Amino acid sequence: MRKIILSTESGADLPEDLAVKYAIQVVPMHVIMDDQDYLDGSLPVMDIYDYYDRTKKIPSTTATNVHEYEQFFAKIKADFPDCIIIHIGYTSQASSSFQNAVIAAEEMDDLILIDALNVTGGLAAIVMNAARLLEKEPMIEPTRLVEQIEAMVPKSRLAFVPGSLEFLRAGGRVSNLAYLGGALLKIKPCIELIQGKLVSTKKYRGKIDGVAEKLMREYLAQYDIDREQLYLIYSIGLDKAVMQRMDQIAEENGFKHVKWIQAGAMISTHAGPGGFGIAGLEV
Incomplete structure (x- = not known):
């Protein structure tokens, strides 16, 4: 064979x-930054955040x-x-x-x-x-x-809240982000993949610790995710206490294996620092 x-x-x-x-x-x-082309994986994510702090611009991808x-x-x-x-x-x-x-x-x-x-x-x-x-x-x-x-493919469910709405807005990859209107910088939208498109489906208010917990609980209530494996996604800057709490919730819900995934440079360019996401396959 x-x-x-x-x-x-x-x-x-x-x-x-x-x-x-x-x-x-x-x-x-x-990732394109300062007119230089970097292969995703060769550019430290912190360089992207430093670039934004310095220029108030995000790289392109x-x-x-x-x-x-x-x-x-x-x-x-x-x-x-x-x-x-x-x-x-x-x-x-x-x-x-x-x-x-x-x-x-x-x-x-x-x-x-x-x-x-x-x-x-x-x-x-x-x-x-x-x-x-x-x-x-x-x-x-x-x-x-x-x-x-x-x-x-249709069973894979991804939901995340970006760490920086300025990054998300500047990236322009979410198809219906405009509906958030003038409240854009005061809320945290939940982004999901709907038929392959990044769509803002819900909006949360508050600090990331409460938002992450609410997102995870609603995600697990909405989708019957296979308990064999759960993927939790973070971008650099997410508080370790939040990550520990998400591990606890995963354990409470019977997941056998939990794997944390760090968002790379390409994804972080659009999501910004301190974001959280969850992914798994429905049974």
Whole structure:
């Protein structure tokens, strides 16, 4: 049986230890700051926050381009001859990255692309579930694995509250953020992925400790998340006491494994410091 290799983008914020353990290949997206192009993962997140403090501007982000995908897939083929690549991509509704992968794949064989319609922890949840399925059944037929991954896509649930609304507003990636109106800087919106789009679904008031707890409790009440694994996302600046409280709530709700994911430079450019999110797969 030919080896199956999983790949994804840096916008999944997949922790390095998991990427290494499961041999998941990660292609970087881009952050543009001071007219310089940085590969996501090579730029310390604190540099983004320092840049904003200094200039009151946020960096811009760009997708992985077609040429980069061609090189990325070619290297996987060189490293793992005769493999089959299953690429689980960042939502096509918020970036051109997936479409660029589609173009790059036109001249390649044994390469399957899946639009995860999700980002950060929501994308990571799908990738990691696929990796564990492959670990349990390494001889699985690629078509059957693809079917199972595609079935996960509508079950992946991501919700987060940004740490800085100025970052979110400047980023302009949330489709209906305008409805928040003049109260924008006084509230914390809950952002969820709806059919692949980042949508503001609720709004909370108060400090992040109370907001994070309310978000988590409402999320767990709304979605029947598989108790095997929960992903909690933070951007640098989130108080450790908040993180400890979220761990307690996860334990109270019967989650067997909880994995914290730090938002990388690309995601942090839009979410800002001190944000919190939660992701998992519905049963």
